Every structure is written in structure tokens, then in C-alpha cells.
Amino acid sequence: LHTGLLPSFPPSLLPSHCRYALGMQDGRIADDDITASSQWYETTGPQYARSEGDGAWCPEGQLEPSDSQYLQVDLGxxxxxxxxxxxxxYARSNGNEFARAxxxxxxxxxxxWKSWRNRQGNTVMEGNKNAYASVINDLHPPIITRLIRLIPVTYLSTTVCMRVELYGCPWDDGLISYAAPExxxxxxxxxxxxxxxxxTYDGAHERRRLFxxxxxxxxxxxxxxxxLLTRQYHVxxxxxxxxxxxxxxxxxxxxEMEFVFDRQRNxxxxxxHSNxxxxxxxxxxxxxxxxxxxxxxAGWEAEPVAFxxxxxxxxxxxxxxTVPLNRRTAKSLRCRFYFADIWMMFSEISFQSAVNASTSDPPDEANTPILIGCLVxxxxxxxxxxFLILWCQYVCKVLEKVRSPSGDKRLLPVSCSVIKYLTLFCFRLHVGSLTRSSQFDCRPAATPSSSRPRLCLETETPLSSSACGGGYAEPDITQCTPHQCFHSNAPHYAETDIVRLQGVTGSNMYAVPALTVDSLTRKDISAAEFPRQQxxxxxxxxxxxxxxxxxxxxxxxxxxxxxxxxxxDRDGHPVLVAVKQLRADATSQARNDFLKEIKIMSRLNDPNIIRLLCVCxxxxxxxxxxxYMENGDLNMFLSxxxxxxxxxxxxxxxxVSLSDLLHMSVQISSGMKYLASLNFVHRDLATRNCLLDRRLTIKIADFGMSRNLYSSDYYRIQGRAVLPIRWMAWESIxxxxxxxxxxVWAFGVTLWEIFTLCKEQPYSLLSDEQVIENTGEFFRNQGRQIFLYAPPLCPPSLFELMMRCWSRDIPNxxxxxGLYQALRPHVNQ
Structure with a gap:
């Protein structure tokens, strides 16, 4: 790996000229600026990623395909x-490790943090083929950044070590983002x-605008x-x-375009550069x-510069x-470029400026009293x-215990109405602020809540049709206990305790009509007993x-x-199967849940749903x-x-062809149509839960949640991956x-995954907390909610179908x- 001096270059310089070592090996990047997610030994820490001789950074232990270990460099x-x-x-007899990708x-x-992609949308770069030869990879497109993480990728369990040098030049332009119409x-x-x-834009896309x-x-x-001609290949x-x-x-x-800079500049x-x-x-x-x-x-200054x-x-x-800007001082610019003909095209924009040494972005003194008042x-x-939440909890506890000494329950309707009112009040207060840390819980003390996410949830006991009407009908309030009042309009088959999305083996648990899974024993199981030694x-x-x-x-x-x-037909090859196995130390409740899951699975018989074959x-x-399918899950297949x-x-x-993608979409809609006909609710529909055979036949599965490979797709509560919030409807969250x-909402997101070839996670630019906040925008319905963008491969009529799946109002x-009938004509029979 070569080193070199670091001159300062103008930002408009071609990337082919900006190839100067940034200081990993010659020590200009300090040890403190090189960190890592883990290290194997003291002598393979992150600072050794730039060593000569036998040194390197090695993450701890064997690297698994699902791991995301990284080496981080702060360029300063x-x-x-x-x-x-x-x-x-290459440490002779002591080591011979390298990263293949x-x-x-x-x-x-x-x-x-953003993920780099090349101009074809691929995120994985080819690494080394041996431990001693260096590999130089040009970045197309280049990256404007201060911090960089190298994340080794492996397809087998292996040991990985890396030495690194980075090349480029200072970004004196100072521009950190621009916003423009798509x-x-x-x-x-x-x-x-x-x-x-x-x-190659690495920001957000919303309402046909980049920002x-x-x-x-x-x-x-x-x-x-x-x-029409390009400098790039294969574009x-x-x-x-x-x-x-x-x-x-x-x-x-x-x-109109807006430009934001790292600091105030003259x-x-x-x-x-314009065509x-x-x-x-x-x-x-x-x-x-x-x-x-x-x-x-601050606000925009009234006097513009016109050219x-x-x-x-x-x-x-x-x-x-070249547009003169008259040495004006700013941290942000808004420019309006006026058309001279039908089309206007730009390929590069750069700025000539100097850092304003007289100021370091002090707070706006005129606004300081306003800010203090807002904080207070x-x-x-x-x-x-x-105070209101604590009072609400106290009243709920008291009202739960309200009964006359003789056992007369005439006071219960009053208690029930009050609790219902308080619940609605707390819910509106909570959703209005969307503060997840507010510890909202407006249930009786008898209901366990320690393991629940602190979102606004209903209690875990489903309504029976006899108690409160069932379905979507408003129950007779006089027949409900206070505990049941929280379920006034929940369908009786909806499992509302979302923490229990995971079954005992970590896989997803279908929500089913309650009466189908009561009091199970071995004799209730119709699946045949298979010899476990086989x-x-x-x-x-x-x-x-x-x-x-x-x-x-x-x-x-x-x-x-x-x-x-x-x-x-396996043509003589071994039959691959997925085996869910209960541990020997499982509780009696876990064993019962496991038997319930077997009974649920035994009811499923559809060409596009994973079948229970047998049991032990x-x-x-x-x-x-x-x-189990030899092509694995659809997410991995398409990506x-x-x-x-x-x-x-x-x-x-x-x-894959566009026809293949449409065929996959039809099969998933067919399988979900079958589940819906049984009143089964999947609750975790996504490409990771769709398995694929060599003939591109899809079967909807249920164990994507248990796989470490997809742990980042789930929002974690107390260290457990339980909520696939990027696929969940607002009312589910x-x-x-x-x-x-x-x-249906999750199906729309799954379609979006398919037509982006699973190259990115839904709402990839939003954090988990921002995704939850966005569901609040759906609830408030004031036009500020963020939708997924239209994939380039997706026909307009199909994206319109996705948007209907994401309707705020459930009946819409x-x-x-209907989805199956709408998609089926698109597939060549």
C-alpha cells in the first residue's frame, strides 16, 4: 500500500487526479482516530490496520456471514x-488471514451513516485473494465523508484480518448536502x-424531491x-x-435548489456545469x-444576488x-435557476469560498430568549x-378493585366507562407527542407489562365474541370487565400483544382465531411422527x-x-428441511405454545405456503x-x-426479468389470499420470509425473525428482536x-422490496425511532407522512397498487x- 503527500485540490478536480494517500501508513491519521467494533488480540487492534510487517486489524473470533464487524477511520x-x-x-506461521470482500x-x-453503492447499485466490493498482495479499488462514485467504516463480508465462517490505506484529497468546497427536484x-x-x-444521491427522496x-x-x-453519451461504462x-x-x-x-455547508463561509x-x-x-x-x-x-436574507x-x-x-456571489456570508444558500429553453441539465456544481474566521456559528442572540422560553x-x-400518566395508572388500579362487599357488580359499568375514557385520553396524549420514553401504560396492575414495548398498546387478552361482541362491532359496555374495555374495537382474532410476535423458537407466530388453539395434547396433532435419527x-x-x-x-x-x-423432485439429492426444535429446558408454557404452533401449521395446505411435513x-x-427451498429466501436471492x-x-x-418479479408478486398474493381466507394473520410478511425453489416457486414461511442475518430488520426491545416496524402498518405499531x-400493508412493502431487488432496507435513511415517528404522521394524517419512493423497475400501475396498500384508512x-386479481393479468401465462 503506497503512501504520499497530501496537497489541497479544488473540488472540481476529476477523481482520477485525486488519489493521494490520506495517512494510514505514514501516521498522519492518529491511533485514536482508528477504532473498531471488536478486536481479537491486543496485537490485532484497529491501530494495527495501517502497520507494516505482520500487523493487521482482526475482529474477534470467526466472522459469520451475518456479522457486521467494522474498522472505522476518522479522517478529521x-x-x-x-x-x-x-x-x-501474512504472519508466516502465525497467521494468513484476509478479507475476500x-x-x-x-x-x-x-x-x-450511509451505505456506499457503486453505479450499478452493488454494495459489496471485491477484496483480497491472498494475505500478502494489496488490492486497490477505485470508488465509482467517490465518497464525500469524514468517517469511513470498512465492513468485511464473508459467505462462510472464517477468520478475517485487514490492513488499509485510503486515498483522496480534502473537500475544501465544504458542501455537505444539496436539495433539488428529482x-x-x-x-x-x-x-x-x-x-x-x-x-447516486445519498439523501432522502420525498414527494419527487431530493434532500x-x-x-x-x-x-x-x-x-x-x-x-446522451456518458463517461461511465454500463450505464x-x-x-x-x-x-x-x-x-x-x-x-x-x-x-430551486438549496445548498448546506459544514460551517459559515464567505x-x-x-x-x-450546464449542458x-x-x-x-x-x-x-x-x-x-x-x-x-x-x-x-435564522431566516433567509431579503436581498438576493442576481446574475x-x-x-x-x-x-x-x-x-x-461562473456565478459571482459578491463575498456574501452564509451557511446555507437557496438558488433559483431560470429556464432558457424546454430543458435544463447540470452535471457538476462547486463553490469557491473561504471559512468565515470571525465567527464559529454562535447561537442567534436575538432568538436566545425564545429558545429558553421554549425549553421551559x-x-x-x-x-x-x-403527573397525568401516574394519576391515570393509580385510578386504573383503584377502579379495578371497585366491588361491593356482597360481590355486587353494579359498579362495574361505571368503572369500565371511566377506564375507557382515561385510556383514550392517555392514548391521544401519547400519540400526539410520539414520545416512546414516556412509559405509557394505562392498564390494571394485574396485567404484566415489564416486557412490553413502551408504545401505545392494547392489552394482551383478546375479546371473545360472547363477551364483547367480537369482530369490529362496538361491545355492550355493560358486559365488559374493566380489563376488557381496552379491546372495544379489536377483531377477536387479532393478537394484540406485539411482544409475543416471536414464538418459542424465535420464529414468527401467526395470529389465528382463538378457539382453534385451545387445550392441546399430543393426540390433537395429525402430523406423522418421523424418526429423528434420520x-x-x-x-x-x-x-x-x-x-x-x-x-x-x-x-x-x-x-x-x-x-x-x-x-x-430432488433428482437424487438430499431433501432439505427446516426443523424447529424445542430446548430441553423449556417451560411448560413454552411446550404448550410449541404444540399450538404445530396445530396451526398443520392446518395450512396451499402451494404458496410452507407446509408442516412431520413431527418428532x-x-x-x-x-x-x-x-425448505434450495434457493433460500427471496431477499438473499434478489439482492x-x-x-x-x-x-x-x-x-x-x-x-431476473421483470416477468419473474411479477410472477413472484402474484404467488405471494395467492399465498396471503389463502391465509386471509382462514382468518390467519401472518404479522411478519417480507421477502426474508418467502422461500424460493429453483423453478422460482415461492412459499411463504415464518422463521425470518429468528435469523441473525436479518436482526437489523427488527426493532429491539430489551435486547430481543421483536418488531419488524419498517413493514408494519401504523395501527400495528x-x-x-x-x-x-x-x-396488506406489509405486502405493499414486500412488493417494494421485490422491485428494488432487495438492494436496500425500506426507509433506509430513517432510524428506527424516525420510522416510529413517521407512523405518528400517518395517524395524524396531516400530509407530512413519508412514503417509500417508486422503484425504477416498478410499473406505475403497480406502484399505485402499493400506495393503496399503504392507505391510512383501513377500509381503503x-x-x-383484490390484489391477486389485480396482479394476475400482468404475468405471462
Whole structure:
């Protein structure tokens, strides 16, 4: 790995010129700036990631495919990172370890972390093939960052060690984000379609607008004169430009962009590289006006800087337009670029500025009294809220005990009404603030709550139809106990204790009509007893509190099941099965729950639902054997593939077609239609819970929750992964209600996963807490809720179907029967 001096370069420099070592090996990056998630020994700590000789960073123990160990480097300032070099650890007889692949995460502020993707959307970079040779990887696109994490990736359990050098140059521009309208499609007659979107933007997409990130306008790649030609390989026409059509932005006639910087700066000029191919209706902007904001909490200054360009109708060359900014001081700029023709296209924007040495972003003195007043008000409100919550809990406890000495229950209707009112009051108060730490719980003291998430939930006892009417009907209040009043409009089959989403083996538990799972014994189980010695362990898929899920080979299973076996033809290969096994130390309640799960599974018989094949319950440990597919889960399958094209065929890249994706969608809707017909609620529908065979047949499964590989998909409470909040409807998160309608919401998210080829997590730019806050916006319904963006591969009619699945009002969501009928015509029979 090479070292070098670190000169300062202008931000508009091409990435090919910005390849200077940043100081890992020559010591300019201090030991304290190199950290790691773990280390194996004292001598393989993170500081040894830049050592010469035999040193390297090695994470603790064997690295598993599901692990996310990382080496973190703080570069000390914003940096234009263009190259990453890696080596392994070759310590002769003491070690021979290296990383065959790795991912990169980066952050400009140390708070928000982003995943790097190449221009084709892949996140994994090829690493080393041996322990001694270095591998240099150019970053296309480059990264603007201060902190970088290298995350080794392995597909087998192995030992990994890394040495690293980073290359780039200082990001003197200081720009940390820009906001702009999304780019658009240009469909000129006789020419290829040009997609003028910002495909490498690392911020958020909302309501056809980009904000909070950087992308192609700061990647150092200047577009060519002909915008249909690109400097990159394997990309589409128009790739190097971000462009807009005048009439698509209403009657305003301009494009508005905002730029945020790392600190307050004195701006000399702005340089905008703009296309000018006027023969196709593209020109540089006719004029621009820029407003300035000295601090982020201040308002925009009234006096803008205006600049009128000299239009050129003779030379079609793309060019830089320099806009003087008159040494104005600001931390944020808002610029309006006015159209001169039908289209306007930019490929790069940079700023010439100097850090304002006279200020270090002091707080706005004029607003200080207002801020203090706001803080005092918030503190007082918190005190009032805490008092009301404690009072509510006390009253609930007292009213639960209200009975006459003779056992007369005439006072119960009064108690019930009061509790219902207090519950509604606490719920509105809680959801209005969406403060998860407010410890809201408005239930009688007899209801256990220590393991529940502190969201606004209903109690765990489902209503019976005899007690409170069942279904969605409002119950007769005089027949309800105070404990049942919390269930006034919950469907009787909805499991409302969301902490118990996990079964005893860690897998998902279906919510089913309550009467189907009462008082089970061994004689209630119809599945055949399979000889457990014929199950050969291959891999542990996951685990729960009282059990585990294993991938096994089942010897002689087709012969055991006989005619009508649901197993596909294996051509002589061993039959793979998933085995859920109860631990020997499981409680009696866990054993009963396990038998309930067997009975639930035994009722399922559909081509697109995982089947229970047999059981081993004649002796401990109790086991249930279900189908497993050789292609694994749909998330892993799609994330390793690209959309079918001439390029994928020529290079033997694993791919899927749009028809394949639609076929998968239809099968999932068919399986969920079957579950809905039984009043079964899945509660964890996602691509990780859809298994795939070699013929692309999908079967919906239930053990994605137990797998460490997908632990980041679940919101953790007290260290347990229990809530798949990125797939959950708002009423499931805020009210604990799981119904077929909430499964429809999750189906919409699953469709979104499929048509993004599972390349990113839903709401990937939001933290778990922000996802929960977003569900509050759905509840308030004031138009501020954030939806998932339309995947580029997704037909508009299908995205419209997804949006219907995410309707705020439950009756407006389609049924699975309707979804199946809507999707089926899209598939070639």
C-alpha cells in the first residue's frame, strides 16, 4: 500500500487526479482516530490496520456471514475519498488471514451513516485473494465523508484480518448536502430515452424531491457535450446529468435548489456545469437568483444576488457558468435557476469560498430568549404529562378493585366507562407527542407489562365474541370487565400483544382465531411422527428463547410421506428441511405454545405456503419439520441479482426479468389470499420470509425473525428482536392491532422490496425511532407522512397498487383477493 503527500485540490478536480494517500501508513491519521467494533488480540487492534510487517486489524473470533464487524477511520475533516486499498495479514506461521470482500459505510457528521453503492447499485466490493498482495479499488462514485467504516463480508465462517490505506484529497468546497427536484425522463423522438435522475444521491427522496444528501452534482465527473453519451461504462443515456423539463415544474419557470455547508463561509462564486445542446431544446440557465442564510436557525436574507447569463445559440458545447456571489456570508444558500429553453441539465456544481474566521456559528442572540422560553415550556409540559400518566395508572388500579362487599357488580359499568375514557385520553396524549420514553401504560396492575414495548398498546387478552361482541362491532359496555374495555374495537382474532410476535423458537407466530388453539395434547396433532435419527444437522438458521431453527437433511422423507408428498423432485439429492426444535429446558408454557404452533401449521395446505411435513414429539426434544427451498429466501436471492439485460447475458451475471418479479408478486398474493381466507394473520410478511425453489416457486414461511442475518430488520426491545416496524402498518405499531389489513400493508412493502431487488432496507435513511415517528404522521394524517419512493423497475400501475396498500384508512386498503386479481393479468401465462 503506497503512501504520499497530501496537497489541497479544488473540488472540481476529476477523481482520477485525486488519489493521494490520506495517512494510514505514514501516521498522519492518529491511533485514536482508528477504532473498531471488536478486536481479537491486543496485537490485532484497529491501530494495527495501517502497520507494516505482520500487523493487521482482526475482529474477534470467526466472522459469520451475518456479522457486521467494522474498522472505522476518522479522517478529521471532510474528504473527497476516491480509492480504498486493502491487504491481509501474512504472519508466516502465525497467521494468513484476509478479507475476500467488504462493504463501506460512511458519515459526514458521525450521526447519520450511509451505505456506499457503486453505479450499478452493488454494495459489496471485491477484496483480497491472498494475505500478502494489496488490492486497490477505485470508488465509482467517490465518497464525500469524514468517517469511513470498512465492513468485511464473508459467505462462510472464517477468520478475517485487514490492513488499509485510503486515498483522496480534502473537500475544501465544504458542501455537505444539496436539495433539488428529482430528475426526469427525456423521450425525444428518434433518440434513446435519457434518464436524467441523480442515481447516486445519498439523501432522502420525498414527494419527487431530493434532500439531505450529495450525489452526481458533486462526484467530479463532468458531462459531455452530447448528454446522451456518458463517461461511465454500463450505464444509461443521460446518466452524467441531472435534468428537468420546464413545463413539468408548473408555471414557475425555474428550478430551486438549496445548498448546506459544514460551517459559515464567505462565498466568492458558484460554478455550474450546464449542458447547452440547443438543437434538442437544452440550454444553460437564463438567470439565477441566490438567497443567503447566515445560520441554519435564522431566516433567509431579503436581498438576493442576481446574475443574468449570456446565452449562446452558436456553440452547443457544455460549459461551466461562473456565478459571482459578491463575498456574501452564509451557511446555507437557496438558488433559483431560470429556464432558457424546454430543458435544463447540470452535471457538476462547486463553490469557491473561504471559512468565515470571525465567527464559529454562535447561537442567534436575538432568538436566545425564545429558545429558553421554549425549553421551559417543554419541561413544564413533561412534568404535567408525567403527573397525568401516574394519576391515570393509580385510578386504573383503584377502579379495578371497585366491588361491593356482597360481590355486587353494579359498579362495574361505571368503572369500565371511566377506564375507557382515561385510556383514550392517555392514548391521544401519547400519540400526539410520539414520545416512546414516556412509559405509557394505562392498564390494571394485574396485567404484566415489564416486557412490553413502551408504545401505545392494547392489552394482551383478546375479546371473545360472547363477551364483547367480537369482530369490529362496538361491545355492550355493560358486559365488559374493566380489563376488557381496552379491546372495544379489536377483531377477536387479532393478537394484540406485539411482544409475543416471536414464538418459542424465535420464529414468527401467526395470529389465528382463538378457539382453534385451545387445550392441546399430543393426540390433537395429525402430523406423522418421523424418526429423528434420520435428520442430519447442516446449519443453525436461528434461535429463540426456548428453541432453535435448523437446516437439516431428511433421509428417506419422500418415501416416508408417500404419494401426494408436497416435496419437489430432488433428482437424487438430499431433501432439505427446516426443523424447529424445542430446548430441553423449556417451560411448560413454552411446550404448550410449541404444540399450538404445530396445530396451526398443520392446518395450512396451499402451494404458496410452507407446509408442516412431520413431527418428532414422541420424546424430547420436540421437533416440527417444515419445507425448505434450495434457493433460500427471496431477499438473499434478489439482492445477488441484477435486472435481465444484454449486459447480464454477455457477462453471465445472475439476473431476473421483470416477468419473474411479477410472477413472484402474484404467488405471494395467492399465498396471503389463502391465509386471509382462514382468518390467519401472518404479522411478519417480507421477502426474508418467502422461500424460493429453483423453478422460482415461492412459499411463504415464518422463521425470518429468528435469523441473525436479518436482526437489523427488527426493532429491539430489551435486547430481543421483536418488531419488524419498517413493514408494519401504523395501527400495528401504535395500537398493537394485527389484522389482514395490516398484512396488506406489509405486502405493499414486500412488493417494494421485490422491485428494488432487495438492494436496500425500506426507509433506509430513517432510524428506527424516525420510522416510529413517521407512523405518528400517518395517524395524524396531516400530509407530512413519508412514503417509500417508486422503484425504477416498478410499473406505475403497480406502484399505485402499493400506495393503496399503504392507505391510512383501513377500509381503503385492497383485500388479498383484490390484489391477486389485480396482479394476475400482468404475468405471462
Amino acid at each position: 475533516r471532510l474528504t473527497f475519498l476516491t480509492v480504498v486499498g486493502t491487504q491481509g495479514r 467488504y462493504r463501506l459505510n460512511y458519515s459526514r457528521d458521525g450521526l447519520l 430528475g426526469q425522463l427525456m423521450m425525444p423522438p428518434g433518440y434513446p430515452i435519457a434518464s436524467l435522475n441523480d442515481s 439531505g444528501g450529495l450525489g452526481q452534482l458533486t462526484d467530479g465527473v463532468v458531462g459531455l457535450d452530447d448528454f 444509461w443515456p443521460g446518466y452524467d446529468y441531472l435534468g428537468w423539463r420546464n413545463d413539468s415544474l408548473g408555471t414557475q419557470g425555474y428550478v 462565498f466568492t462564486s458558484m460554478k455550474v 447547452n445542446m440547443f438543437s434538442r431544446g437544452v440550454k444553460i440557465f437564463s438567470s439565477v437568483s441566490c438567497w443567503f442564510k447566515p445560520r441554519l436557525i 443574468k447569463t449570456v446565452l449562446d445559440d452558436r456553440n452547443p458545447s457544455a460549459r461551466y457558468v 415550556t417543554i419541561i413544564l409540559l413533561l412534568v404535567i404529562v408525567i 435428520l442430519i444437522f447442516r446449519e443453525k438458521l436461528g434461535e429463540g428463547q426456548f428453541g432453535e431453527v435448523h437446516l437439516c437433511e431428511a433421509e428417506g422423507l419422500p418415501e416416508f410421506l408417500g404419494e401426494g408428498s408436497p416435496l419437489p 414429539v414422541s420424546s424430547d426434544p420436540l421437533c416440527m419439520v417444515t419445507e 445477488q441479482r441484477e435486472i435481465e439485460s444484454t449486459l447480464t447475458h454477455a457477462n453471465n451475471i445472475p439476473s 401504535l395500537l398493537g392491532k394485527f389484522t389482514t389489513a395490516s398484512d 386498503r385492497p383485500s388479498f383477493e
